[in-house]
Amino acid sequence: GAGVSQSPRYKVAKRGQDVALRCDPISGHVSLFWYQQALGQGPEFLTYFQNEAQLDKSGLPSDRFFAERPEGSVSTLKIQRTQQEDSAVYLCASSLTKRGHYEQYFGPGTRLTVT
């Protein structure tokens, strides 16, 4: 079956532009997570959805970051007024269980470069 997909795979944005990153989780997965992975670092948690409810957004670095999952499936991570420090790979993961305690399935990521 299909895994987690993300689009675009690569995005170059000029500083100050808004970007939208899309995640298509595995069908039927309850939980959806967004992570930010800086170069040479491990993924860092951004936000978590259980179905359409955003239950944890404690990892979002600023109010320029916004995520939604309106119908409990596809999710979009939006970054407003991008800055150079936003350059990173943004990973999406989904899980069949609440909180993804047992296993999370990751997409290939979107590499964002802010120039």
Next chain:
Amino acid sequence: AQSVTQLGSHVSVSEGALVLLRCNYSSSVPPYLFWYVQYPNQGLQLLLKYTTGATLVKGINGFEAEFKKSETSFHLTKPSAHMSDAAEYFCAVNGNQFYFGTGTSLTVIP
């Protein structure tokens, strides 16, 4: 609070040699522990996981890890390295969210 420490950001082994990647964790609750592998320009793939039960966990591609509560460790091993094992490896602990280590880059020397 949960956290993960991976000792050694880069590990090099000869093909056919033992692979040992170290991971220590801290957790205020009984941990669920994971090892993920990441190949260039790809997402993370689960190698193995420990939730409950047997402390020696076997995963894909011949990898295994042992949960040692007394040492708060979850080291990853493979008896014989293969060229295709060259990748980035991440240890993670699950609390309210996943906490990942900073990763270990494995190089396999032919």
